[in-house]
Amino acid sequence: MNIQTLFFGHYRDFAPESLTLEVPPGTSVAEVAGRFAEKDSRFADLIKRTRVAVNGEFASPDCMLSEGDEVAFLPPMSGG
Amino acid sequence: MNIQTLFFGHYRDFAPESLTLEVPPGTSVAEVAGRFAEKDSRFADLIKRTRVAVNGEFASPDCMLSEGDEVAFLPPMSGG
């Protein structure tokens, strides 16, 4: 199935803003993060440093993804 | 000696804004208030209801007055 990932903050310096990824059904958010960490050590702390949103709502890293889900990795925020 | 009294709030409806009064040396603020109360019962609660300022600074009703002092009777404030 296909999911979409979104990166923000300093991750945007080496990750595309938006990426479509093919993953097996039943993949969790943490597993998606693991895939990035495998390829590039700059993602090693991805799950530790970021909160996660699935389809624009905060979600747990354990969250199981479905076809078409949008997964956003949100570093500590700095609005205001 | 001469002192000046100032009234504010609803007291202004029946007391002049500013009044020059002749009082004996050593008169206290409370005694000045007593003089008004004697003449008009609407001043009966003057000391109880008002804070007192002498020459623009908060003072005690016991404060002994001197020649030329300005005594203001300040009802509960309602600025802001």
Add this chain to the structure above:
Amino acid sequence: MILLTDDILDPQQAVDAVMTNADGAYVLFVGVVRNHSRGRSVTGLEYQAYRPMAIRQIERIVESVKEKWNLRCSILHRLGHIIVGEASVVICVAGAHRAECFDACEWAIDTLKEEVPIWKKEFATDGTFWIEGEDAIVAQ
């Protein structure tokens, strides 16, 4: 800056008086004449001050904000007749950190209401009242 005036208050004036490029935030409090009070329909207010003392007391609030929080504060207060929707008081506190600005601004307006000799007369549809703290006394 501080200002006691019969003219319409301009909140931006209070902001401009305290903001510098080193400030990350400002908190602005504006008191406005509302159309009701204590269950009565209000058409306007008239503010009266013991002017020299009021100015000194407001100056002390500004100085205290500087001493307690090391923040700049400006206070404008309207006097005379004022209608519904117009500002009666404007307080601005600027600084680097927001929590302090909120604390100082709230302290300033609380203290102003307690310590600054200003009174209001309320013009309501059922009469005119002197407001003295919690009391509303029929004006003669």
Add this chain to the structure above:
Amino acid sequence: MILLTDDILDPQQAVDAVMTNADGAYVLFVGVVRNHSRGRSVTGLEYQAYRPMAIRQIERIVESVKEKWNLRCSILHRLGHIIVGEASVVICVAGAHRAECFDACEWAIDTLKEEVPIWKKEFATDGTFWIEGEDAIVAQ
């Protein structure tokens, strides 16, 4: 009202959006880009948002202020590049009683900083940094 915009923020717009003739006060918080941060000299910021989620999260803050305090709240946030002295965020809360307005306004800005997916990149004289919570990460 809520607004996420690349244009200069107008605090008065936030005030006008919430004030009615029944309100006795408003509290306005304005965050402004300052010329220093963490010991560095700052020339400007660039704000980035996860826009649809940021809008929904800001809407929730406005709704919560209504639910918790029964007060109207408006929130404007700037995006894109912004220079020293310009406003990055404007929050206005209007109501009948000042203490509640202060509480609600401070809660709104605190919550915005925690829960709204917006990030800033800081342009300083010694480099460009992503600000992520307490961390400043050198931008590439």
